[in-house]
Amino acid sequence: MFAYYLDLAFRSLRRNTMLTALMVLAIAVGIGASMTTLTVTHLLSGDPLPGRSQHIFYPQVDPDPKRTDDKEPYDKLDYQSAVDLWSAHRADRQAIVVDSRLKLSDPASGAPPVMSMMLSTTSDFFPMFDVPFQYGGAWSAQDDVSRARVAVISADLNQKLFAGANSVGRTLRLRNSDVRIVGVLKPWRPSPQFYMVAGGRFANGDTSDYYSKTEDVITPFFTGLEINDGSFWQFTCWSLPARTGHLQDAPCVWLGLWVQLDNAAKVADYRRFVADYAAQQKALGRFTHAGNTRMRSLMEWLDFNGVVPSDVRLQTWLSFAFLTICLFNTVGLLLAKFLRRSGEIGVRRALGASRAAVFAQCMVESAVIGLIGGLFGLLLTLLGLWLVRQQPVAYADLARLDVPMFLLTFVLAVGTSVLAGVLPALRACRVAPAWQLKTL
Amino acid sequence: MDFAPILAALRRHRTATLLIALEIALACAVLCNACFLIASRIGLMQIESGVDESSLALIRLDCDDCNSSDLNARVMAALRAVPGVQSVAAVNTLPFGERAGDNGVTIDREHYVAVPHFYLGGPGAAETLGLHLAEGQPFQPEDFRTGDVWVPADTPVWISRTLADKLWPGQSALGKEFWVTDKFHFRVVGVLAHLVRPDPGGTRGSGAAEWSVFAPMAPGKVLNGTYAIRAAPADLPRVLREARDAAQKASPEAVLDLTQSRTVSDLRSDFFRPSRIMAGMLVGVIVALLLVTALGIVGLASFWVQQRRKQIGIRRAIGATRQDILRYFQTENFLIVTGGIAVGLAMAVVLNIVLMKFYELPRLPVAYLPISAVVLWLLGQLAVLGPALRAAAVPPVVATRSV
Structure with a gap:
């Protein structure tokens, strides 16, 4: 029966090509627009560490003596708090992160130096965030403490400087220091670059820079502070630092701390630990208030920072409004199409077809329209994503259709057209056979 | 024109009427707000910078370990020596x-x-x-x-x-x-x-x-490493090229920042590129939206005309002119669109309030409402014209057939 309905549907679609084309076009355009924006939103709001993000947390304390407990603490930590919390080693894993710009060159090649971003962090960073290595591996916890002159470089930089060869053991010049490469990453593109996200509240919705590529070179935290001393940027300061770019003893917040806590008991323990730390610092006189601590999970932190750029969200809403209009349009056109065939339906009913049979036939026809619309919609989505990739935004290279989104395109297209078909099909199956036969 | 028979006929086609009216209402809400978004983007893009953009360029060097006073003196002297440079200042x-x-x-x-x-x-x-x-x-x-x-x-x-x-x-x-x-x-x-x-x-x-x-x-x-240079607008691209070379030559230990060392006009154009793309996308959405709405009206109106061929024939046979039939379909469309616009304007205001809340947009100026109403009325009339003309062409003799 289904095959017969399918055959009928194609016959009917061919009979009035103009009307069919209109419906397919409406669905295709609506699907194309909404799938393009939905794919971008999906890519930008996804979980950067699937399966692990629920164990990753971002503790915050409030060192500013002039603030009170009723405000949000700053998005980053001061040096002493970060190092104290880190060196307590109370979490399963912990890493301090800070990035800075510096001059980078390959002393062997003699090519002119370039400015690049350096991430300085501690050894837990790599296992905690599941960072993939191509060659070599991370430095050791001992290297953190002994301030070893070692570095891990990105796949991009390895390609640029060493043509993708195994460069472990070679030397890189960072500003005026030589460091030994101990690891080369596989291409790694977390979206967003979650470990550096901060300050989203003050970004005025312009958060596309959170989707930048990762840093080219990663050094141990204390090593990085020494190599690039004087070039570190504060998140903010509550009074003036004595030296620009050297913030270890400055009244400034500039470091992020990430911790991994594998179960709920550990999370509760660590929350208490952070609160106790703040209370202890208050007792010591370094903090003026201790109640202002936070510990958000990774996804809560991204959400708090509103990482999806407001332009992208706006486009998504707009395209769904557009899809709704296309839906209404399709309902109207299907109504016209089905009722135009009232006579034919009357004959079928008179010959014994039940209402359910007429309804099913109409729904199959709507689904076929949706499928064809989805096919064209897919082409339009690919075109839309290609257009997104031409945009000068940090996330442009991410805009690609993945398998779930590919399937969703068809689900959405068929879903839309079936939804659109319900009302016209109900009207069609209520056609009175006697009346229609009389007017034939 | 007598509205009563039209309204009575529409009551017989409640579903289809409602569909078109809703489509118009949604289109109206989106149209108002999308136009407003475009206008605010364009307004922002035309912001006055307060500086002589066309004759200004930026040169920027990164140098962590330079003696800054020495670097400034060397680079500024080198930049001033570039032919065509009118003035150089540290910024x-x-x-x-x-x-x-x-x-x-x-x-x-x-x-x-x-x-x-x-x-x-x-x-x-x-x-x-x-x-x-x-x-x-x-x-x-x-x-x-x-x-x-x-x-x-x-x-x-x-x-x-x-x-x-x-x-x-x-x-x-x-x-x-x-x-x-x-x-x-x-x-x-x-x-x-x-x-x-x-x-x-x-x-x-x-x-x-x-x-x-x-x-x-x-x-x-x-204040070191960043310099504004001024030159005649026509000269600026060449001056910038030479100034980049001169600055790099004067400070071999520094790294010239190529993304920042550009003319202010180029920096401005780059800065507003996402806004231009967004405005372009919104225009695209509006055009597609109006097109889809118009096609929907054409589709349903054609269906109605076909369905009422016999009634049209009877009306023609008992004395209605072609003008009357044409006017009938136009008035009918006008009534439906008006209903849609009435709902749509309210929806536009609601949508604007939502957008204001989430995107800190300013309030929708009232002027947008009548303008989009007129656009939709015209669109409706344009879309219905074809089917209405076909209706007007129905000969009275249809009335006598297949009774």
Whole structure:
């Protein structure tokens, strides 16, 4: 029966090509627009560490003596708090992160130096965030403490400087220091670059820079502070630092701390630990208030920072409004199409077809329209994503259709057209056979 | 025209009528807000920077370990030697360049009033940039002092008009004072008609886009590595090319920042590229939207015409002219579209309130409502014209067939 309905549907679609084309076009355009924006939103709001993000947390304390407990603490930590919390080693894993710009060159090649971003962090960073290595591996916890002159470089930089060869053991010049490469990453593109996200509240919705590529070179935290001393940027300061770019003893917040806590008991323990730390610092006189601590999970932190750029969200809403209009349009056109065939339906009913049979036939026809619309919609989505990739935004290279989104395109297209078909099909199956036969 | 028979006929086709009206309502809501978004983007793109963009370029060097005074002297001498350069000045950034520093300012050292951007400029920077002082006086040579971390603690400044209005609404800003933390004290000696921040836009709002302070400072430890050069607009591309080479040659230890060392017009065009793309996308959506709506009307109207062929024939047979039939379908469309617009305008206002809440957009100006209503009326009439003409062409003889 289904095959017969399918055959009928194609016959009917061919009979009035103009009307069919209109419906397919409406669905295709609506699907194309909404799938393009939905794919971008999906890519930008996804979980950067699937399966692990629920164990990753971002503790915050409030060192500013002039603030009170009723405000949000700053998005980053001061040096002493970060190092104290880190060196307590109370979490399963912990890493301090800070990035800075510096001059980078390959002393062997003699090519002119370039400015690049350096991430300085501690050894837990790599296992905690599941960072993939191509060659070599991370430095050791001992290297953190002994301030070893070692570095891990990105796949991009390895390609640029060493043509993708195994460069472990070679030397890189960072500003005026030589460091030994101990690891080369596989291409790694977390979206967003979650470990550096901060300050989203003050970004005025312009958060596309959170989707930048990762840093080219990663050094141990204390090593990085020494190599690039004087070039570190504060998140903010509550009074003036004595030296620009050297913030270890400055009244400034500039470091992020990430911790991994594998179960709920550990999370509760660590929350208490952070609160106790703040209370202890208050007792010591370094903090003026201790109640202002936070510990958000990774996804809560991204959400708090509103990482999806407001332009992208706006486009998504707009395209769904557009899809709704296309839906209404399709309902109207299907109504016209089905009722135009009232006579034919009357004959079928008179010959014994039940209402359910007429309804099913109409729904199959709507689904076929949706499928064809989805096919064209897919082409339009690919075109839309290609257009997104031409945009000068940090996330442009991410805009690609993945398998779930590919399937969703068809689900959405068929879903839309079936939804659109319900009302016209109900009207069609209520056609009175006697009346229609009389007017034939 | 008598509405009663039309309304009676529409009551028989409630579903289809409602569908078209709803489609029009949605289109109206989206149309109003999309047009408004486009207009606000375009408005932002046309913001006056307050500097002579067409004759300005930026040169920027990164140098961590340079002797900054020496670097400034070497590079500025090299830049001045480039043929065609009219003047060179040390600055921290220029409009549409990289942001150099926002600071929360207070009047009473306690409550933040605004967070403007602080431009710093060496001797001759104001003239090089072509800043227009609306009130107040130029800086004196002794105002240009060096600092270790930032500007000296007590600095005379110029501020933009919008910032002056924000800090001291309804008063003259000249001679007034404001603070950054409790260490830096600034005295306003001049008000600029315009000076845009490096990154106007986002959801910041149009007034805040021009919250800027321009402070004098001698080139040195704080002010180094970034220079504004001025040349005749026609000459500028060549001058910039040569200036880049000259700056790199004069400071082999530094790294020339190629993304920032550009003409201000190029920096501006790059800065607004996402806005242009967004505006283009919105235009695309509007066109597609109107097209889809029109096609929907054509489809349903054709169906109605076909369904009522016999009735049309009877009307023609008992004396209705072609004009009457044409007018009938046009009036019918007008009524449906009017209903849709009435709902749509309310929806537009609601949508705007939602957008205001989530995207800090300003309130939708009332003028957008009648304009989009007229657009939709015209669209409806245009779409129904074809089917209505076909209806008018139905001959009276149809009435006599197959009774």
